[in-house]
Ligand SMILES: O=C(O)CCC(=O)C(=O)O
């Protein structure tokens with residue numbers, strides 16, 4: 001497993017070296033973006049939202065289906081939250097961290113945080129146990145959604161805030177460096193979207209500590225590998241927030257559910 005790549009520290013600006021690495025590889029990893037105490041507060045806030053949604057039997061937020069599953073003890077949990085920034089002041093506050101402005105420069109003019117667009121701030125919660133269904137995610141790019149929706153592929157970056165410290169055997173994000181610079185054909189057909197779970201010889205394993213931040217290009221091929229270990233040690237939480245350029249397309253309570261989201265559960 002290839003886990004050797006440069007980790008950076010985010011400062012006031014993106015350095016030339018960081019920009020070069022990102023443009024070449026389509027991803028970048030910054031250490032210690034948030035403190036361990038903040039990570040803990042974030043997890044606690046997600047549990048509050050989870051409890052509220054379970055009580056309300058909430059199915060969708062702004063048209064985006066909420067993914068429910070079972071924890072190790074069999075209790076109901078939310079495994080994919082969307083638009084979290086609209087659900088709790090802590091998450092709204094997180095989006096106002098001025099350091100995101102520094103990251104916007106990676107994409108170019110017109111860039112903004114997608115707090116009201118796409119799926120807003122997402123939190124994925126994976127756990128590998130006897131009753132779990134959400135333990136991995138097959139190869140995909142995040143940008144394909146735009147094409148499904150009949151739009152041209154707009155520039156998009158996905159910012160990850162990692163809330164769990166991982167070892168390589170815990171699974172997690174795997175990326176294919178450089179695949180953000182590919183033809184439309186490769187974007188569509190390099191692998192079978194979401195069905196292919198096989199490790200690729202050229203994949204790089206992102207191995208974060210809780211509090212680290214990563215960014216990947218919307219055109220980059222990536223997957224989430226299943227943890228080889230089950231139980232508590234397999235628990236993995238990660239937040240994603242898109243950086244978007246192009247047309248502003250906010251979602252609201254009555255936004256329709258996209259066609260591809262209706263069959264999403266068949267392929268994951
Ligand atoms: O959980 C991750 O790290 C990646 C998830 C992902 O690729 C996605 O939700 O599109």
Ligand SMILES: [Fe+2]
Nearest residue numbers: 140141142222
């Ligand atoms: Fe993704």
